[in-house]
Amino acid sequence: MKKRKMIMAASMLVLLSAFSCGGGTKASGNTGGKDTDVAVETVQVPTFNADSAYQYVKRQVDFGPRVPNTGGHVACGNYLAAQLEAFGAKVTNQYAELIAYDGTLLKARNIIGSYRPEAKKRIALFAHWDTRPWADNDPDAKNHQTPILGANDGASGVGVLLEIARLIQGQLPELGIDLILFDAEDGGAPQFYKGEHKEEYWCLGSQYWARNPHVSGYNARFGILLDMVGGPGSAFLKEGYSEQFAKDINKKVWKAAARLGYGSTFVDEAGGYVTDDHLFVNRDARIKTIDIIPYNPDGDFTDTWHTLADNMEHIDRGTLQRVGQTVLEVIYKER
Numbered sequence: 195m196k197k198r199k200m201i202m203a204a205s206m207l208v209l210l211s212a213f214s215c216g217g218g219t220k221a222s223g224n225t226g227g228k229d230t231d232v233a234v235e236t237v238q239v240p241t242f243n244a245d246s247a248y249q250y251v252k253r254q255v256d257f258g259p260r261v262p263n264t265g266g267h268v269a270c271g272n273y274l275a276a277q278l279e280a281f282g283a284k285v286t287n288q289y290a291e292l293i294a295y296d297g298t299l300l301k302a303r304n305i306i307g308s309y310r311p312e313a314k315k316r317i318a319l320f321a322h323w324d325t326r327p328w329a330d331n332d333p334d335a336k337n338h339q340t341p342i343l344g345a346n347d348g349a350s351g352v353g354v355l356l357e358i359a360r361l362i363q364g365q366l367p368e369l370g371i372d373l374i375l376f377d378a379e380d381g382g383a384p385q386f387y388k389g390e391h392k393e394e395y396w397c398l399g400s401q402y403w404a405r406n407p408h409v410s411g412y413n414a415r416f417g418i419l420l421d422m423v424g425g426p427g428s429a430f431l432k433e434g435y436s437e438q439f440a441k442d443i444n445k446k447v448w449k450a451a452a453r454l455g456y457g458s459t460f461v462d463e464a465g466g467y468v469t470d471d472h473l474f475v476n477r478d479a480r481i482k483t484i485d486i487i488p489y490n491p492d493g494d495f496t497d498t499w500h501t502l503a504d505n506m507e508h509i510d511r512g513t514l515q516r517v518g519q520t521v522l523e524v525i526y527k528e529r
């Protein structure tokens with residue numbers, strides 16, 4: 195018993211000294227001594243600030259709808275690139291003219307913020323920053339042509355990534371990190387369109403990036419896509435394509451969430467299949483990538499999905515917190 199206590203005390207000392215070095219991610223307590231012969235791996239995972247993330251969501255929503263070829267879209271894109279730069283990321287802007295389902299040419303911009311750009315071991319974190327041009331799932335049909343604010347559908351994932359960028363600037367994780375903000379995700383054919391509905395009408399920015407990565411020969415150990423991660427009471431099941439392409443990553447992330455006590459938000463059950471940016475990252479870029487998205491096997495997203503109610507009133511700091519802290523837990527513990 196006594197010896198145990200001494201080992202505990204020794205470990206605490208090692209932990210404390212790791213703290214005082216600031217930013218030290220490794221502490222080896224293995225000094226060859228008898229009682230202190232314990233190897234201690236300490237990783238300090240930063241604490242996600244949900245108020246901060248909430249403000250980054252609101253900043254985007256304050257631009258109004260971020261529909262390609264509009265002023266709000268241009269202004270928000272400039273804000274996002276400037277914010278990533280202010281957080282010390284190396285920013286790459288990928289401009290492309292992409293063709294929408296109806297032939298419209300979209301002036302699109304994928305925005306990439308990289309940390310340790312020279313590191314070979316990398317993790318990619320994704321979200322889309324554009325918003326749906328139509329509230330085509332609104333309960334009131336007269337709103338179907340009106341663009342949505344996309345507080346949850348778009349801004350929430352980006353807001354979480356901006357808060358992660360802020361924290362990364364203060365303490366770099368061991369692996370290189372790329373925050374990849376896709377454009378033109380949400381222009382898939384509207385429900386009222388009478389023609390054919392093809393899956394390639396969605397996710398135009400990610401399809402472009404998957405074929406033309408911002409760095410030639412780009413690769414990452416794995417990727418995590420955040421989509422609609424700010425709804426009140428949201429539960430995340432293991433999405434179908436994620437499980438198909440990247441089962442081990444789903445396992446890693448849901449296990450991290452369980453360690454943090456978020457087992458009722460990250461539910462260890464099978465969800466439905468969603469045509470989302472991760473599908474093209476998996477298929478075309480061949481980077482195993484999961485989607486954290488509230489989607490159940492019945493094919494339902496949240497109530498506000500593609501409605502005018504997707505606004506700041508339906509953003510919950512608790513959900514942002516649980517998702518953000520889980521992603522941090524994963525990326526800081528990766529070696």
Ligand code: AHN
Pocket residue numbers: 347380382396421468469470
């Ligand atoms: C489909 O409904 C086919 N995909 C949904 C992907 C999406 C839209 N994510 C956010 N908005």
Ligand code: ZN
Pocket residue numbers: 326347380500
């Ligand atoms: Zn959407």
